[in-house]
Amino acid sequence: MSIHEAQKKEKERCRQEQRAQIAALGAADAHLEEPSLHDFRRAFALAMLRNGTDLYTLAKLMGHEGITVLQRYLKQTYQDTEQAHRRAGPVDNSGLLGLVVGVNQ
DSSP: OOHHHHHHHHHHHHHHHHHHHHHHHHHHHTTOOOOOHHHHHHHHHHHHHHTTOOHHHHHHHTTOSSSHHHHHHOOOOHHHHHHHHHHHOTTTTGGGGTOOTTOOO
């Protein structure tokens, strides 16, 4: 490893320690349990999913080979499921299918 690579690695380690300290202080001030790295990864993944990123792209962004690992720890809330149904459900969005609801032909 070159000196430049070692310095870069050390700088990143320091940034990670600083982020952990900030998270710990914020959690202590709010009287909450200190968040783990996994908590941040899960929050990132949920935000990406809620903003329309598909599972396969999200898995790649998170460094997974496929969606199996991602599915294991990424649990959607009831509100997420309800919103997805409202956004794409065939009954609520019959206009997307070229249908007119309530009209007999």
